[in-house]
Amino acid sequence: MQDPESTMKKKKKRTVEIVQKEIEDQQKELSSIKTIENNGWILIDFPSNFSQAMLLEKALSGYQMSADLEATQREIECKEAQLLTNPTEKVPPPKTLIPSGIDAVIWFDCSRDECLRRALGRRIDLKNNMIYHIQDNPPSIEQSPLCEIIAPIDDESESMACLLDRWVAFDQTKDGLKKWLTQFGDESVNMNLMAEIEASGDINSVYEQIDGLLKKIVEHKEKKQLFLRSRIQSVIIEREDAEAERLRAIQEEEEARKKREEAAEGGEEAAAPVEEVKSMNKSKTSLAQKSAGSVNGSQFTADDFVHSRDNIDDDFKGVLMNLWKKTSVSYKDQMMKSLGKQRV
Numbered sequence: 001m002q003d004p005e006s007t008m009k010k011k012k013k014r015t016v017e018i019v020q021k022e023i024e025d026q027q028k029e030l031s032s033i034k035t036i037e038n039n040g041w042i043l044i045d046f047p048s049n050f051s052q053a054m055l056l057e058k059a060l061s062g063y064q065m066s067a068d069l070e071a072t073q074r075e076i077e078c079k080e081a082q083l084l085t086n087p088t089e090k091v092p093p094p095k096t097l098i099p100s101g102i103d104a105v106i107w108f109d110c111s112r113d114e115c116l117r118r119a120l121g122r123r124i125d126l127k128n129n130m131i132y133h134i135q136d137n138p139p140s141i142e143q144s145p146l147c148e149i150i151a152p153i154d155d156e157s158e159s160m161a162c163l164l165d166r167w168v169a170f171d172q173t174k175d176g177l178k179k180w181l182t183q184f185g186d187e188s189v190n191m192n193l194m195a196e197i198e199a200s201g202d203i204n205s206v207y208e209q210i211d212g213l214l215k216k217i218v219e220h221k222e223k224k225q226l227f228l229r230s231r232i233q234s235v236i237i238e239r240e241d242a243e244a245e246r247l248r249a250i251q252e253e254e255e256a257r258k259k260r261e262e263a264a265e266g267g268e269e270a271a272a273p274v275e276e277v278k279s280m281n282k283s284k285t286s287l288a289q290k291s292a293g294s295v296n297g298s299q300f301t302a303d304d305f306v307h308s309r310d311n312i313d314d315d316f317k318g319v320l321m322n323l324w325k326k327t328s329v330s331y332k333d334q335m336m337k338s339l340g341k342q343r344v
Contacts, residue, residue, distance in 0.1 A: 023243075026236045040103070048169075050176035057184070060101025097185035100193050103217050105181050106210060108199035112167065119163060123150040136203075189220060 047053035057063050123132045125139075132139050132150060139150060156162055184193035197209045 020243075023236055023239050026232050026239070047177070049173040050180050053177055053180050057101060061099065063098060063100070095183070097187040097190075097192065098183055099186070100184035102184070102193060103221070104213065105194045106213065107178075107181075107194055107196045108206075109196050110199040114200050116160075116163070120152075120160070122153050124153050125150050186220070191216075191220065 047056050054065065117135070118133070121134045121136070123134060123139075124130070125132070126149065131153070178194070181194040182192060185191050195213050197206060197213075199206050
């Protein structure tokens, strides 16, 4: 049975204040979408394992794996019920890319030999800390003293033993890290979060690959934000039009109500003269009936024909007085005749 309180909440009337607040919220969201700027931040060698990547994603987008979420009461009951019967096999849903809080992860794919050549061939000028490479970026031949004073970089983090340890740690974590990163991206354009760059070539080829990737990301973000802006603007226009239509309907209803009230008041004023006419006609009919009765020999007195606004209209005064005179003469003649007969 549906809760009546919930039904009342669903049917709650949308006031002007509520609609105005919704429009203001949409306008704030629209103003918060700014033009993409070509700046940001880059994390180097981080995250380096699955745990770091998971924590970083949670901090940026709030995404958390279902296994790390606290089980609901329903899930606990289903798990306990599965202990009694064999659970039915569930068809796994199709995998889709999950939106991420990171724009891109650039994965440099380079051979071990090339990494060793680049790391072990570096040299440093101890006077000004300029870094050279004996093959890729050697010092000028004319600077003969410089060729003699440059020395290998004496850094434990760049030593052969340290490089081997880092490779071992990388080999142990790369599969889990790759599996985590490849599940993120933008499904609408089928763009994966992780992009592999062929880094065994020279610096120019690596730069061109990274530059093309970043331009593609910026272009996609501009299109996405343009779409969001247009969608929010259309929502604002629709709500403003709906509110204007609602106010117009209210105004029309108010005007119709006023017209009905004015018509009702006009009807009452017109009814009063009609009643007066009916009363006048009734008085005239009554007087006419009395006059007809006098002709037929009915008995009248002089008081019945006294000029008074209570029982006679001024328009009938002359007619009634003539009728009274004729009736008097007729009555007098009849009386003289009856008295003459009695004397005889």
